[in-house]
Amino acid sequence: MSITRRNLFQMTGGAAGLLTAPGPFLAFDQFFRPASAQAATINVIKTACGICSPNCGIEATVKDGALQLLKGIDGDNHGEGHLCGKGAAGGEFLLDSDRLKYPMKRTNPRKGFDEDPGWVRISWTEALDTIADRFRFYMEQNGRESLLFCTLPGHDFWSRFMNALGVVNRIDHIDVCFLTDNIIQRYTTGGKQWTNDFENSKYILLFGWDQVAKNKIVYANGIVKARANGAKVVRFAPTYTATSKMSTEYHNIRPGSDLAVALAMINVIISENLYDRDFVGQYTNFGQYESEIRTHFAQYTPQWASELSDVPAADIARIAREFATTRPAIAPAHKKTLCANYMNATQLVHAISILNILAGTIDRPGGRYFARGIPLAGADAIWPPPPYPQKLGRRVDGRNLLPLAEEVNQGMFSTLADGMLRRYPGMIKAAFWNNYTILGFPFPRHMEEAMRTVEFSVAMDVIPTDTTSMADIVLPSTTYLEGSGIVVRNYRATSPQAAARQPVSAPMFETRSIAFVALELGKRLTPDYFKKPDGAWLNPGELLDEQARRANLGENFAEFRAKGRVDRPAPFVPRTSFPTVGGSNKCQILVPQFAEKGAEPLPKWHPKRDQPSAEYPYYYLTFIPGIHKRNSTQNNAFLNEIMPTNAAIINPALAAKLGIIEGQMVRLRSRVGQLELPAHLSQTLRPDCVQVAHGFGHRSRLLTKAGLKGVRDGDLVPDASAEDFVAAANYGGSSCIMDAVVNIEPL
Amino acid sequence: MIGSMDDRHNLARQAALLGQAFLTADPRRLTPPSTESAAPDPVFAALCDEILLAQGAPETAEIEYTRLFLSPGGAPCLPWQSAHDPEPRLMGPAHHSALEWYRRFGAEPAVSNEPADHIGLLLLFFAQLLGNEEEPKVLQDFREQHLDWSVAVLDKMKQEARHPLHLALARATLGLLGRLAAA
Numbered sequence: 001m002s003i004t005r006r007n008l009f010q011m012t013g014g015a016a017g018l019l020t021a022p023g024p025f026l027a028f029d030q031f032f033r034p035a036s037a038q039a040a041t042i043n044v045i046k047t048a049c050g051i052c053s054p055n056c057g058i059e060a061t062v063k064d065g066a067l068q069l070l071k072g073i074d075g076d077n078h079g080e081g082h083l084c085g086k087g088a089a090g091g092e093f094l095l096d097s098d099r100l101k102y103p104m105k106r107t108n109p110r111k112g113f114d115e116d117p118g119w120v121r122i123s124w125t126e127a128l129d130t131i132a133d134r135f136r137f138y139m140e141q142n143g144r145e146s147l148l149f150c151t152l153p154g155h156d157f158w159s160r161f162m163n164a165l166g167v168v169n170r171i172d173h174i175d176v177c178f179l180t181d182n183i184i185q186r187y188t189t190g191g192k193q194w195t196n197d198f199e200n201s202k203y204i205l206l207f208g209w210d211q212v213a214k215n216k217i218v219y220a221n222g223i224v225k226a227r228a229n230g231a232k233v234v235r236f237a238p239t240y241t242a243t244s245k246m247s248t249e250y251h252n253i254r255p256g257s258d259l260a261v262a263l264a265m266i267n268v269i270i271s272e273n274l275y276d277r278d279f280v281g282q283y284t285n286f287g288q289y290e291s292e293i294r295t296h297f298a299q300y301t302p303q304w305a306s307e308l309s310d311v312p313a314a315d316i317a318r319i320a321r322e323f324a325t326t327r328p329a330i331a332p333a334h335k336k337t338l339c340a341n342y343m344n345a346t347q348l349v350h351a352i353s354i355l356n357i358l359a360g361t362i363d364r365p366g367g368r369y370f371a372r373g374i375p376l377a378g379a380d381a382i383w384p385p386p387p388y389p390q391k392l393g394r395r396v397d398g399r400n401l402l403p404l405a406e407e408v409n410q411g412m413f414s415t416l417a418d419g420m421l422r423r424y425p426g427m428i429k430a431a432f433w434n435n436y437t438i439l440g441f442p443f444p445r446h447m448e449e450a451m452r453t454v455e456f457s458v459a460m461d462v463i464p465t466d467t468t469s470m471a472d473i474v475l476p477s478t479t480y481l482e483g484s485g486i487v488v489r490n491y492r493a494t495s496p497q498a499a500a501r502q503p504v505s506a507p508m509f510e511t512r513s514i515a516f517v518a519l520e521l522g523k524r525l526t527p528d529y530f531k532k533p534d535g536a537w538l539n540p541g542e543l544l545d546e547q548a549r550r551a552n553l554g555e556n557f558a559e560f561r562a563k564g565r566v567d568r569p570a571p572f573v574p575r576t577s578f579p580t581v582g583g584s585n586k587c588q589i590l591v592p593q594f595a596e597k598g599a600e601p602l603p604k605w606h607p608k609r610d611q612p613s614a615e616y617p618y619y620y621l622t623f624i625p626g627i628h629k630r631n632s633t634q635n636n637a638f639l640n641e642i643m644p645t646n647a648a649i650i651n652p653a654l655a656a657k658l659g660i661i662e663g664q665m666v667r668l669r670s671r672v673g674q675l676e677l678p679a680h681l682s683q684t685l686r687p688d689c690v691q692v693a694h695g696f697g698h699r700s701r702l703l704t705k706a707g708l709k710g711v712r713d714g715d716l717v718p719d720a721s722a723e724d725f726v727a728a729a730n731y732g733g734s735s736c737i738m739d740a741v742v743n744i745e746p747l
Numbered sequence: 748m749i750g751s752m753d754d755r756h757n758l759a760r761q762a763a764l765l766g767q768a769f770l771t772a773d774p775r776r777l778t779p780p781s782t783e784s785a786a787p788d789p790v791f792a793a794l795c796d797e798i799l800l801a802q803g804a805p806e807t808a809e810i811e812y813t814r815l816f817l818s819p820g821g822a823p824c825l826p827w828q829s830a831h832d833p834e835p836r837l838m839g840p841a842h843h844s845a846l847e848w849y850r851r852f853g854a855e856p857a858v859s860n861e862p863a864d865h866i867g868l869l870l871l872f873f874a875q876l877l878g879n880e881e882e883p884k885v886l887q888d889f890r891e892q893h894l895d896w897s898v899a900v901l902d903k904m905k906q907e908a909r910h911p912l913h914l915a916l917a918r919a920t921l922g923l924l925g926r927l928a929a930a
Contacts, residue, residue, distance in 0.1 A: 027767040028871050032854045039850065040843065064846055065859055066838035095837040097830040101817055107810055120809045121772055121817060506860040508837075637836060704822075 040064050046073060046564045048487040048501045049087045050480020051629055053194070054078040054218045055487045056087055057565070060504040067091040067481065067504050076565075077218075077489050077497045084215035085627050089638035093479050094505060098463050098635055098704050100476035101509035103127035111452060111470050113699040119474070124510065127473050128517070131432075132524035134456045135165075138429040144168055145393025146427060148454070150416075151434035156379035156543065157518035157530075158434075164526035166389035169396045169428065173440055175411030180339035180349045180732035183404045187591045188353040189362045190579035191370045195493040196332045198222030199229065201366035203322060203329035206235040206243065207258040207352060208341065211332075213241035215626040218491045220246075232326065234319055236261060236311065238621060239691060240684040249319075252686055255619040256342045256608030256739070257309035262351035263605060264305035265320035267297040269358050274324035276360025283578060284357055289590040296590075296602045328366025329359040339732070342739045343609035343725075346732030350591075350603040357587045363575040369493035370575060374568055376486060377550045379543055385529045396424055398722025403597050405733040414735035417446035418721040420453060430456040434514060435477065437465035439631040439698060442737050443672060443719035444712055460517065463635050464702035476511040483513050484540075484557065486547055495569040498553055500561040515540040599731035606729060609739045610718070612688070616670060616741040618654075621691040622713040631695040634706035645710035646696040647680035650744070651687040655679060658746055665747040668692070670716040670740045676747065677711045690744055692716075716740050758923065759877035761791050765920050766870030768794075769826055772812040774801035774912060794919040797912040811910035824904045828864035828896050837862050845869060845893055852876075866900070869893045870920070890927055898924060 043062045048055040056079030061069040070090050074081040105127070107118035138146045149170045153159045162170055174182070178194075185191050198204060199222045211219040223233060223246050235247040236258055244250045253261065269275050270293065280286045286293060302313035302320075309316075323329050333352045339345050361367020396419040397412040399405050405412065420428055431454045441447040444466075451457065451470050459471035468474055485501040507513075519538065522530035530538050544557035554560035577585045582593050595601040612618065624630055627643045634640060648666050650658075660666055660679050668675045668690060677692070685691050696710025717740045725733065760780060768777055779795035801808040815824045825831070829839030841864040849855050849863065849872060856863050873894060876886055897920070904917035 027763060027770075028875055031766075031770060031857055031868060031871055032849070033857045035850045035853050035855045037850065037855075040846065064843060066842060092836060095839075097825050097827065097835060097837050098822070099837075104813065104817075107806070116814070118810050119813045119817075120806065121813050508860050637834075 045502060045504045046500075047481070047504060048485075048499045049079070049083065049090065050501070051086045051090065051633075052216065054216065054491055055489060055499070055501075056083060056217060057499055058083060058087060058090070060481070062504050065505055067094055076499070077492050077495060077567075079217050080221055082217050082221075084217055085642070086215065086629055086633060086636075086639065089633075089636050090479075090481060092636040092638050093462060093633075094481045094508065096463060096635060096637065098702065099508065099511070100461060100464055100468070100474055101511070102476060103510065104474040105130070106472045113448075113466065113469055113701070117469065117471075124512065124520070127475060128520045128524065131458055131473060132521055134430055135521075136525060138456070139165075142427075142429050143393055144389075144391070145396070146429040148396065148420075148428045148431040149434070150431060150436045151514075154434065155513070155515040155518060155540070157515045157522070157538065157540065160379055160385060160529055161518040161522045161526065163388040164385065164522065164529035166391050168391045168393035170409075171397060171412065171416050172410060173413045173436065175405070175733045176340045176413050176440070176442070176735040176737050178339060179405060179408065179410045180346050180734045181333045182408055182410065183732045184333075184339075184346070184349045184353050186408070187404075187581050187588055187593060188350065188357065189368070189587050190581075191363065191368060195369035195371045195491055196222065196330055197328075197366050197369055197493070198231075198330065199225035201226050201328050201330045201361075202229075202231045203326040204231055204233045205319070205323050205329065205331040205355070206233065206237070206247065207262060207331065207333075207348065208237050209235070209332050210237065210241055210243045210623075212243035212246050213626050214624060232322065234323075236309075238619070238686045238689055239623070242626065251311045251315065254308065254310045254686075255621060255689060256344065257305075259344050259348040259351060259603070260300070260305040260308040260605060261311055261316055262348060262355060263297065263300035263603065264302045264316050265323065266351060266354055266358065267300045268302065268317050268320035269324045269355075270294055270297055272321070274321060275358035276324075276327070279360030279362075279364075280358060283362070283576070284587040284589055285584060286589050293590055293602065296604075300605065323355065324359060327359065328361045328364060330361055330367050331355045331359075332368070340735045340737055343720075343728045343730050343734060343736045344606040345734035345736070346730050347600070347603040347606055349732060349734075354589050354603070357589055362578065362587055365572065365574075371490040371496075372493045372570070373488045373490035373496045374498045374551055374553075374566070376488060376547045379538070382543065382546045382550070383532055383538060394424055394427065396420060396428055398423055399733075401722040401726055402731055402733055404594075404599065404731050411733050412722070412735075413441050414720050414733070414737075415722045415725070417441065417443070417450040417719055420450035421446065422721070426453060428454055430454065431458070433457065433459045433461075433467045433471070435461050435632075437461075437467045437631055437698075438470075439466060439695070439712055439714070441719070442714050442717050442735055444714045445673065446719055460514065462511075464700055466698055466700045469700045469702055475517060476509065478507045478511045478513045481505060482507045482511065484544060484561075486544060486551075486553065486557070486560070494572045495567060497565060497567050498551065498560075499565045500557070500563070502561050513540070594731070597731070600729055604729070609728060609736055610671070610741045612741050616743050617688075618742050618744055619686075619689040620668070620670060620716055620738070620740040620742045621685065621689050622694050622717070622738050623691060624695065625693050628693075628695050631698075634695050634698060634709070635703045637705060640705045643693075644705075646693040646713070647678050648675075648744070649680050649682050649685060649691040651683060651685055651689070652681045654687040654690075654744075655681050658744055660744070660746045667745040667747055668716060669743045669745070670718070672718045672740075673715040675711040675713075675715055679746075690742060716742055755877055755880070757788075758926070759874045761788070761874075761919070761923055762870045762877060763874035764794075765916065765923060766867045766872075766874060768798070768912075768916050769816075769867030769870065769920075770865065771867075772809045774798050774805050774808045777802075788922070790915075790922040791919050794912075794915040797915040801910070801912040808910050808912050811908065811913055814909075815904065815907060815913055823907045824900050826866045826900075827862045828866070828869070828893065829862060831896055831900065841893070841896075845872075848872065848889060848893070864893065866897050866920075869897075886927075890924075894924060894927075 057076030697712030
C-alpha cells in the first residue's frame with residue numbers, strides 16, 4: 001500500500017482494533033485532527049514593523065503559519081522599500097525558542113537571579129483571577145498608591161483599565177528617551193518632536209544626534225537626500241559614527257559641553273542679528289523679551305564655549321553664522337538619548353529649540369514640522385467611560401517635585417528605585433511590569449533591590465527578561481507580528497499615511513496581547529468601564545472597526561486591511577499659530593511659564609553632573625548599537641550573532657598610555673560600581689573617554705542567547721532622586737543615563 | 748526489522764504513552780497501560796510506575812515539566828526538533844517536514860499555533876504508523892528524519908531531570924529508540 005493513500009483518521013478503528021484501544025492511543029485524537037490541507041500553504045502578508053516608532057512597512061512570506069522572510073514595501077513612507085537589520089530579523093522574535101509560551105506562576109517564594117523560581121504552567125483564567133484578587137487586596141488594604149504599573153500607556157483598553165483603577169504610579173521609560181524634548185516643545189513651539197524635514201533642508205546641525213548610526217531608516221534616508229541636494233551637515237559628538245560619516249563637518253566635542261556651544265551659537269546669531277527676522281518678529285515672543293534675551297546670551301561667547309568644548313571659537317562662530325543664514329536649517333533634538341544623556345540636557349534641548357526658532361523653520365519646509373497625521377478616535381471617544389476615579393496617593397518616584405514632567409505624565413525610570421527604597425520604602429506592594437526589564441534603568445542594581453521589596457509582581461513579556469525572573473506571575477505576550485492594529489505614520493508630515501498591521505502568524509502558544517489582559521482584568525476589577533451601552537463587553541476588534549470607519553480608512557478594519565495602506569497627501573500649509581502652553585500662540589524663546597514653575601526661563605549653562613577627577617579621570621559614554629534596540633533584541637538569534645556582547649571601547653592613544661592591548665580585560669570603576677570586560681581599541685572616540693554599549697549583561701539565565709553575556713552599562717551610572725533633579729535645575733527630567741566618569745585599570 | 752505483530756503493537760502503545768507524556772505536564776492526565784497489558788519491559792514498566800506515583804503529588808512533576816521543556820528556566824531540553832537544528836529556531840525545516848508527513852497520512856496537529864515538530868507529537872504520530880502496520884521503510888524514514896535527533900536531548904534529560912518521572916521518561920524513550928534502531 002502506498003503511504004500516500006493512508007489516512008490515519010480513516011484507519012482509526014482498523015488495524016486489529018489497536019487504534020480504538022483504551023489508554024494512550026486515544027491521545028492521538030486529542031493532539032491531531034484531520035488535515036485541512038493537502039500541501040503547504042504560502043501566503044504573502046503586508047503589515048507594519050513594530051520594533052521602533054516609524055513602523056516601516058513589511059511584507060511577510062509565511063509558509064504554513066511559519067514566517068519565512070520579511071522585506072520592505074515599496075512606496076512605504078518610512079522604510080521606502082527597506083528594512084533595517086532589526087526589522088529584517090523580526091522573525092527571530094516570533095520564533096525564538098526562549099519565548100514565554102504559557103502563563104506561569106512561581107512556586108519558590110525566594111526571589112533572585114540565582115534562584116530557580118519553580119515555575120509551573122497555569123491557565124490564563126487562574127493567572128488573571130490571581131492578579132485581580134491580589135490587586136484588589138492591596139488596593140483595599142493599602143490604597144491605590146500601593147500598585148505600581150511599569151508600562152507605557154499602550155493599547156486604549158490598557159490605559160482605560162489603569163484609569164479605571166485609579167492607578168497613581170504608572171512609570172515609563174520616557175525620561176530616558178524624549179521626555180525633556182516633549183516638555184520643551186510644548187512650551188517653546190507647541191509642536192511634537194519627530195518630524196524633521198531633512199530632505200528639504202540646506203543646513204543640518206546635529207548635537208550628538210545619531211539616528212543614522214541607529215539605523216532609523218526614515219531619518220537616514222532624509223540625511224542622504226539632503227546631502228544629495230547639497231545640504232551641509234555638521235555634527236558635534238565625542239564619537240565618530242555612521243552619522244558622523246554622513247556629515248560634511250564633524251567636531252570631536254567634549255562630553256556634556258554641547259550646551260556651551262549651543263548657547264554661544266545663540267549669542268552669535270542674536271548679537272549679529274542673523275536670525276530670520278520675519279519669522280522671529282511675527283511668530284515668537286522675542287520682541288516682548290528682547291532685552292532680557294540679548295543680555296542673557298551675551299555672556300556665552302564662542303571663546304568661553306571653546307574652552308569648555310574643545311571646539312575652536314572661530315568654528316563655533318562660523319557654524320552659527322552658517323546655520324542662521326543658510327536657509328532652511330534644522331537642528332533636531334529627538335531622538336533619542338540626547339535629551340537624556342546628562343543632567344544639563346534640559347537646557348541643551350531648550351537651546352536647540354531656540355536655534356530652530358531663530359532659523360525660522362518651525363513648521364516650515366526644511367525644518368521641524370508639526371506632525372500632520374490621520375487622527376484616530378480613541379476608545380474613550382467611541383465608548384465614553386463613566387467618570388474615572390481621582391488618582392489619590394503618593395507618587396513613588398517623586399515626580400510631583402518636577403511639575404513640568406508631571407504635566408505630560410511621562411517617566412520616571414531615573415528616580416523609581418530611589419522612591420521605592422528611600423522615599424517611600426514598602427509603599428509599593430504589587431507591581432505589573434509590561435515589557436520592561438531592569439536593564440533599562442539607570443543603575444539597575446538599585447532597581448533589583450527595589451523589586452525585592454515588592455510582595456507580588458506580574459511580568460508580561462515576550463522573552464524571559466531579568467524582570468520576569470523576579471515575578472510571581474508571568475504572562476506571555478504576543479509580538480507585533482501576531483496582532484492587528486492601525487499604524488499612523490507621521491514622520492513625514494506632508495504625506496501622512498495609515499497602514500494596517502495584521503498578524504503574519506496566529507499568536508504562538510498561549511501568548512496574548514495587553515488589550516486582552518486589560519479587558520480580562522477590567523471585567524474582574526472595573527467591569528463598568530468595559531461595557532458598552534447595551535451591556536455587552538468591549539472588544540478590541542470592534543474598536544479597530546470603529547477607528548477605521550471614523551477615520552474614513554474603510555467601512556471597517558477588514559476593508560482597511562484589504563487596502564493595506566491609505567495615503568493622505570495634502571499641500572503643505574505652514575502654521576501661523578503655534579499652540580504653546582500659555583496661550584500666546586507664539587513660539588517662546590524666553591518661557592515665562594518656566595519661571596512661574598521655579599524653572600529657568602532661558603537656558604543657562606550648567607555643567608554635566610559628573611566631571612573627571614584625579615580618581616575618575618575619564619568620561620564614560622554609553623550607546624545603543626545600530627544592530628540592537630535598547631535592551632530588547634540581544635536574544636534575537638540573528639542580531640545576537642552579529643553583536644553578542646559588549647566591550648570597553650578605548651582610543652588607542654589612551655590604551656597605549658595605560659598599557660592596554662586589544663582584547664585585554666580591563667576594570668572600569670565609577671563612584672557607584674565597577675565592571676570588568678575586554679577592551680576594544682578604536683579611534684572612533686576621544687582619548688579622554690571610554691564607551692560601553694547598552695543592552696548587554698542580562699542577568700536572566702533564562703535567555704539562552706543573551707543571558708550572562710557582557711556587562712550592564714548602567715552599573716556605572718549613578719541614578720538620582722527627584723531632589724537631585726530639582727537641585728540641578730533639571731526640570732525637564734533628563735535622566736542622565738550617560739552622566740558618569742570612571743577610572744580604567746588593565747587586568 | 749520489527750518482529751511480531753504483538754511486538755509492533757506493544758511498541759506502538761509505548762510510543763503513544765511516551766508521546767502523551769511529553770505533551771502533558773499533569774501526570775494525572777496520563778493513563779499507563781494496566782499491569783496485565785504492559786509489556787515485560789522493565790524500563791517502560793518503571794515509567795508506568797513513576798506516572799502512577801507522580802499522580803499522588805502532581806505539582807512537583809508539573810514544575811519539573813515546565814523547567815525541562817517550556818522555559819523560563821533555561822529549558823534545558825527543548826522538545827521541538829527545529830530548536831536543535833543547525834540554525835535553531837521554532838518552526839524551522841523540521842516543522843515543515845513533520846507537517847508534510849502528517850498530511851500524507853491525512854492528519855495535522857490539533858493546535859496550529861505551535862510547532863509541529865514537538866517530540867510528543869512525533870512519537871504519537873510514529874505510534875500510529877506502527878499501529879497501522881506501515882511498511883518498515885516508512886517507519887525507518889520517519890525515525891531517521893524525526894526521532895533520532897532526540898537522542899542527544901534525551902541523554903541531556905537523563906542528566907538534568909530532578910523528578911523520577913522525567914528520568915524514567917527519558918530512559919524509556921531512549922530504550923524505545925534503541926530498540927527501533929536495532930530492529
